[in-house]
Amino acid sequence: MLIYLLNxxxxxxxxxxxxxxxxxxxxxxxxxxxxxxxxxxxxRLMAGFIGRSGLARLFRIRFQVQDYEIFFNPTGLSSxxxxxxxxxxxxYEFISSFLKEGDTYIDIGANIGTILIPAAKYIGKSGKAIAxxxxxxxxxxxxxxxxxxxxxxxxxxxxxxxxxDGYIYFTNNDI
Numbered sequence: 001m002l003i004y005l006l007n008x009x010x011x012x013x014x015x016x017x018x019x020x021x022x023x024x025x026x027x028x029x030x031x032x033x034x035x036x037x038x039x040x041x042x043x044r045l046m047a048g049f050i051g052r053s054g055l056a057r058l059f060r061i062r063f064q065v066q067d068y069e070i071f072f073n074p075t076g077l078s079s080x081x082x083x084x085x086x087x088x089x090x091x092y093e094f095i096s097s098f099l100k101e102g103d104t105y106i107d108i109g110a111n112i113g114t115i116l117i118p119a120a121k122y123i124g125k126s127g128k129a130i131a132x133x134x135x136x137x138x139x140x141x142x143x144x145x146x147x148x149x150x151x152x153x154x155x156x157x158x159x160x161x162x163x164x165d166g167y168i169y170f171t172n173n174d175i
Contacts, residue, residue, distance in 0.1 A: 040083055047079035066092050068117045068149050073141040077111055088114050095119050102126040108161045111138060113145040120151045129153070134160035135170050 038044050050056050056072035063072060065081050065088065072078050080087055095118050099105060105119040110131035120129035131146075131154065133139045139158040146154050160168065 043083040047083040051079045070145045091115050104128040107131040112141045120154050130155045132157045132161050
């Protein structure tokens with residue numbers, strides 16, 4: 001490590017390749033550099049802490065994204081939207097330019113609802129929004145976010161969509 005401090009032109013990979021650090025240290029070093037180079041490093045670290053510590057669920061933290069709200073849940077997508085709320089702006093632009101009142105919108109793999117909710121709001125009560133989310137935990141977060149935005153007319157299905165019948169086992173590590 002001292003070599004790295006004395007020669008700032010060395011890359012973390014050079015230290016790994018020359019056996020100065022192990023693979024785990026290289027991965028950790030890359031992650032630290034990635035966070036430090038982020039435009040909002042403190043908020044990014046806080047997002048990870050809040051999501052993993054259980055504080056978000058304990059205090060029912062909710063936040064604004066575009067013109068809707070979502071709960072901060074222990075998912076990567078929830079953390080991402082909390083620390084970088086404009087991350088889905090291209091999706092939102094597409095929805096607002098493509099969908100119109102009364103349309104039908106189907107979301108396969110709806111996750112926590114970051115695309116479903118604005119789409120359902122955009123098509124209105126005369127439209128039909130249908131969502132599929134197979135992971136049971138993520139499905140519960142999706143349901144909470146849909147309810148938070150008073151979208152009672154959205155149909156949410158806790159199942160996968162595919163071209164054959166089957167079963168899949170999920171763990172909490174999958175979210």
